[in-house]
Amino acid sequence: MLRLPPFVVLQPETPEQAVAAWHPEAVYMAGGTDLLPNLKHGLGAPKQLISLNRLPRGGILIEAEQLVVCASTTLSELAQSKLVRGLAPPLARAASLVASPQIRNAGTLGGNILLDTRCLFYNQTAFWRRALGHCLKAEGDWCHVIGGPKTCVAAQSSDTVPVLLGLDASVELLGASGARVLALRDLFRFNGMDHLKLEPGELLTRVFIPRPAPGFRGTYEKLRVRDSIDFPQLGLAISGTWEGTTPKTLDIVVGAAGPIPKPIGKLEAFCGQELTDEGIEAIAELVRKGTRPNEAIHGDPAWRRQMSAVMTRRALTALRDA
Ligand SMILES: Cc1cc2nc3c(=O)[nH]c(=O)nc-3n(C[C@H](O)[C@H](O)[C@H](O)COP(=O)(O)OP(=O)(O)OC[C@H]3O[C@@H](n4cnc5c(N)ncnc54)[C@H](O)[C@@H]3O)c2cc1C
Ligand code: SF4
Structure with a gap:
């Protein structure tokens, strides 16, 4: 049986109290669906969990031409x-494809954005990890995926x-010195051991999504082993007007x-003209x-790469012909 390590649970009632309670041996817990399995696997042993469950729930609303x-x-x-579903249908679709109903009922958008990187x-x-001799991301000094001592590609x-x-979403982060808004594209760095550019103790409070322009069409396609529960082996998000x-x-x-x-570059060349089958192939x-x-994750890399083209072809054809 996998057991949780001992910890104390704090239950602040405001975001400010949560931030004030944070210290280097504490972690925030929203739904706990990513954090708790990791703790059961001995991936971290915080002294305190700062539960976010009693914070006021702001819901979903439209404010100043954006979805908040x-x-x-x-x-x-x-x-x-x-x-x-009306304004950002691919987001509703992506959320509906995460894990299983029970996990979606507990897991939050904040936790989904900030979930830890994953590796087999x-x-x-x-x-299991001890038997392997550990790896760079936890307890060890060697990456078994790329075979080196420096980079983690989880x-x-x-x-x-x-x-x-x-x-083009952005996130609101509350820290000890106040709140800031960060474009989501600036949140991530290419380092599976430390992939989030967060200041210590910053709390993600809101997500802002600009209202899509008229004529918006988009989708999210997911490759995975079992449709009922698995993490993505590849995710493909397409949006456009x-x-x-x-x-x-x-x-x-x-x-x-x-x-x-x-993000895939050089797509401007296909805009402003009819999208032909040849264009979709390109x-x-x-x-x-x-x-x-x-x-780092399940599925032959060459097959997943090939599937990225298959998924793109199918999704773009459906969007064009919608
Ligand atoms: C069997 C299984 C299958 C899964 N399948 C998928 C899948 O298909 N796709 C997928 O995307 N995910 C999947 N997940 C992962 C997880 O369930 C989701 O990503 C979920 O949205 C995480 O949200 P949470 O609220 O439970 O996060 P938590 O577990 O509470 O937190 C995750 C991380 O974010 C931090 N955190 C959470 N909220 C905040 C906040 N507001 N401010 C600052 N830090 C915060 C926590 O400290 C922790 O480090 C799966 C999990 C399991 C167990
Ligand atoms: S990619 Fe995997 S094996 Fe390599 S360091 Fe990261 S977690 Fe460890």
Whole structure:
């Protein structure tokens, strides 16, 4: 049986109290669906858990031409919200594809954005990791994926993050010296051991998503072993504005292929003209070239890379013909 380490649970009632309670041996806990399994695996042993469950719940609303989502919104609430389904359908879809209903009922958007990176050599029991001789991200000095002593390439495995990046979202962070707003694209760094550019103790409070322009169409496609529960082996977020079969803007972000989601460049060349089957093939090839999955998570990297093109072709054809 896997047991949790001993800790004290604090239950602040305001974000300010939560931030004031933070110290280097404490961690925030929202739904706990990422954090608690990790603690059971001996990945961290904080002295205090600062539960966010008693903080006021801000819900989902429209404010100054943007969708404002409180970090404590559960993935189920996000998936079912009429506002989100109407204004940012790929976000509702991505939330609906996370894990299982029970996990979506407890897991929050804030926790989904900030969840730890994942790796087959890391997300294991302490016994398993010890038998292997540990790895760079926890207790060891060697990466078993790339075979080196410096870089960890564990995968950023959130389903909502690629979509939020495509929607140009930003996050509100509350720290000891006040609140700041950070573009989501500036939150991540290419380092699976330390992939979030957060100041110590910063609390994610709200997520801002600009209201999409008229003609918006987008989707999120997910490759995984079992549709009922698994993390992504690859995530593909597409968003854009369309006039008939002509994309006016197009954004594609690939998730779960490394420590940071990968935006695909050079898509402007396909905008402002009808998107033909040949154009879709060319974009699928751009995505394939830009997607370099590694062996940190399940699935042959070459097959996942090839699937990025297949998923792009299918998703773009459906969006064009919608
Ligand atoms: C079996 C299983 C399958 C899963 N499948 C998927 C999947 O398919 N796709 C996917 O994306 N995820 C998956 N997850 C991971 C997880 O359930 C979700 O990512 C969930 O959204 C995490 O949210 P949470 O509120 O439970 O986060 P928590 O576990 O509470 O927290 C996660 C991390 O974020 C920090 N944190 C949380 N909220 C805040 C905040 N407001 N401010 C600062 N720090 C904060 C915590 O300290 C912790 O480090 C799965 C988990 C399990 C156990
Ligand atoms: S990518 Fe390498 S260092 Fe990172 S968790 Fe996996 S084995 Fe460890």
